[in-house]
Amino acid sequence: MGATVALQKAFVPKFGLDLAGGTTVTLSPVMANGKTPSQESLDRAVTIIRQRVNGTGISDAQVAKSNDNIVIQIPGAGRDEALRLVSTTAELRMRQVLAVAAATNQPAQVPTAAPTPSGSAAATPATTPGTSAPAGESAAPNGNATPAGRALSKALTAPSPEPTTSERAGNHRKAGAGAARANRAKASPSAAAPSPTPTAAPQDTGDPLAGQDTSGIDPALLTEFRKIDCTAKNRGQGAIDDPNKQIVACSDDGSARYILDKAAVQGTEISGAQSGTDPTTGEWIVQVDFKSKGATQFADITRRITSLPAPRNQLANVLDGVVIVAPTIEEAIPGGSARISGSFTQTTATELADQLKYGALPLKFQQSSVVSVSSTLGQDQLKGGLIAGALGLIVVMIYLLLYYRGLGLIGIASLCVATVFTYLTVDVLSHNAGFRLSLPHIIGLVVSIGITADSFIVYFERIRDEIKEGHRTLRSAVEVAWRRARRTIMVADAVMFIAAVVLFFLAVGDVAGFAFAMGLTTLIDIVVVFLFTKPLMSLVARLRFFSKGHKLSGLDAERMGRTSPADQTLQEA
Template sequence: MAAPKKGRRSPGGQGRPGRVLALILIAMVALIGGMFASGDTTPRLGIDLAGGTSFTLEAKNEPGKPNAINKTNMDTAVGIMDRRVNGLGVSESEVQTQGEKHIIVNIPKGTNAKQARQQVGTTAKLGFRPVLTSAPGVKSPEPKPSASVGDKDKGDKSKDGKTKPSASASASASPQGRAVTDALKADPSADPSASAKGDKAGSDKKKDPKAPTPTPTPGDVAALQKQLAALDCSTPASRAKASEAAAAAKASDPIVACKTDGSAKEILGPVAVEGTGVDKASAVIDTQQGKGWIVQLKFTKDGSKKFADVTGKLATQQPPQNQFAIVLDGEVVSDPSVTSSIAGGQAEISGGFTQASSRDLANVLSYGALPLSFDVVNETTVSPALGSEQLRAGLIAGAIGLILVVIYLVAYYRGLALVALASLLVSAILTYTIMVLLGIALGFALNLPAVCGAIVAIGITADSFIVYFERIRDEIREGRSLRPAVERGWPRARRTILVSDFVSFLAAAVLFIVTVGKVQGFAFTLGLTTLLDVVVVFFFTKPLMTLLARRKFFASGHPWSGLDPKRLGVKPPLRASRRPAAPVDPKEA
């Protein structure tokens, strides 16, 4: 005989409900443990509940663009600023225009206001420049005339046996790399006397291979070397002055720039790849090679070709000429080395990044340059007094609503009310811990509409329990005992609960997509609690009912169980119809 087929078990876990309950309890313990391990046990609050910082930015016209301040550019700037602030992990921020040339930015408490102010106002003039010479960030001593650093006859031998180009003594003893004159001659496009306009015009025409290579004048080279020696990158004031001068230089001119941390100063060649060549940048953690936090870059079609060309040339050079500097507003934010040509339009930057620094770099690179320049004209601290009063009133209203729900459940469902209350408690714990962890990981902040969404979710969650309880009671009215009633009522209740929650989640998703600002907080909380309702009903309420159906108090229909057959008007028990017995052949004696 063939073995009987095993029946399918529903996701509710009626086969082994204890394991399902243990699974969700373990998940709860893990979430709570993660919350306490993070050191933060309270959700982040929005600016309307916790206060924060508000600053006003005033737009100013760029040189040569007298009519740049218009509605289109202001709206574009608002969109970029909003994405930049949220890219810092700040949620529920407010960025909006005021008048014709002002933008108001509200940042919730707990955010680095100084960092946010720098991010939203940064013009993000980005360029990839080859490194020609590198030196420590402190001011170099005056160079003394002498012979060249490297042996003129023998030269410095590298590991592969090739002779390194020696630096000229006039560049000072501290800089590393080849002579600036040689470096500038290596690339015909590095003519410091060429203007940006001329560069662009010349790129459209084919270069004559017989044309002489432009050579920088000794005065230009000497000026760069003198500027490098005099530059001091050890103080913020000197770095700011140097970055201002470097940012004002033309893309076709070599510059002298400081690293953002002041550890080094460098002479950089002309811009090889413009910042507009970057299509997207993101900060991720490298788990495969253990590089820590890295920044992944994706270039446009034109930027990809230029980046492949310049990295191919740099890969043939010795350090530090095999490095390219990522220059943002006149400061070197990173100067990675290149070992081979990087084709395909994708690259990554690694080395010493923290989560914050990698995210900041990716954030600015991703969202591009502002169409206008802005000055911070006012900065104030926002008081949470009004929001706190509204929150208190909302919490009182929510508590009253919860008490009324509890009274109704106890009066109508009696013992089953314990199941509903336990499920509500589990849902509340999951919601709270997840919101705290989202605040830590993603910067999610609760505002007043988000709190309203959590209060509305109480009714949605309670409705799911009521649907299931009524299905069980309907089965008992048909004359079935509790254990089969629990299992037979589950498929019908499950379909109803899923359809109801799907409609609620769809409404929350549409509301989140089509709205902006604080209303998105309401939609996000509503969607999150709707998903948690499904988790709680499937992995807690259903297995708990399966276990309680085996207890005498509920199985016997105790008057206080909420499943009393008399109160439910039970019909006579179902009886199987008797079939006529088949004729039996007489047996022979």
């Protein structure tokens, strides 16, 4: 635990909304014709948003209804990704790509011929800054400049709609074993090679659909596709697209525009999603599992498009009307699961997985207000809470010394170990599991001091009872007392832990935070008692100071209630 903290150089836990401030977002439902949203839909939206921003239940994010609005309190500053997460509808569709082009229309270019240094001429297009790529090169942005998995189709670089075998090998990564992999388009070497003789390249018409198969596409969409500028598109919340219609959509990075067929698989058919890394490449991916119907639909669409020419062998994953990734499918993918890969980071992969896992919002929302929350009051309360905890710990230590004397030192050492272990646990959870320390957590940790001390007292009293009988040495009393005391300790901690778990799952907000802290410290109490207090007690039982019943040991004859120390058998075995 300590090594983890040291390696991560994270010595201070992250604080919750009341201690570190944060952002309060108010979402208002957008309804057609001014209708009022149903309470059922609002309740479902609250549940989904709460799961997204506080899926583990320990991040201190709070979600609640306020009339017809939803108020979300997110701890920490600069949480733009969380704001996008809570407001997006997250409705996934899987659609076949019918056409693809660069994000904006490119001006037509007329290349001119230029001699080569060797004396033979090659076609060298004239180009000026800000114009499109020269003929013979891809009209798409360079593959290294745009996220992998969102690159354009080979249809942009070759006039023929049917790519050659060598082109397919150079441009596509195979999707197999239940994986839908990203299409990483690269310019064909032959397409960019200069001609051995002086020649002029054909004039670029500037039509984004030039050389592409437009059969089966709604004419109105062709017009919209030619006009749309994806670089200027507002990518806020996205839009709820009609799954039963063809659509024009942009990639989420603004590098490409698509014409997409009707939805082949909808997000309602997803049973689960999780982020992770590809064991082969190490890149971040999102694993999607389908329900029975969705698995059949996914297998059917991948089987149908696998033999089609580019770009119609691509299957776009569309989230709220925006193309997240459009991988090329080269073989049917049965089995009911797929992998979405692209230029994901850990944050973006986790965000997408959470959106898909927790489902789509039943309503579309707009952010009616975003307010920063100050932490000034919280810092004062934090100081007060820490002072109260320190005072409580000191009082318990003084009591242990006065009542148990030398034996109380073992209790104090156990309390110190429990305190350090608790802090390290909170710190590790904070930096690795989204935990944020708030005032309810601090209250729960302070209250747990008494719970932890109870376990030591039960054990110590059991040892003294065994010695009072006068038939056992300290060594044997320690072992016999432990066998009897641990049952009582386990029962007491089990009752406390069950109460904390029930309270955590039935309550929300501050009460849930208090329950989490109480349950955490109950588990730590068991670890410390079993792995530290008992072994330490077995060691000190060998010391003459304790085994001979020194007056300051807490185990002397007078404190044990024996009238004649000479009659006692308190000695080493």
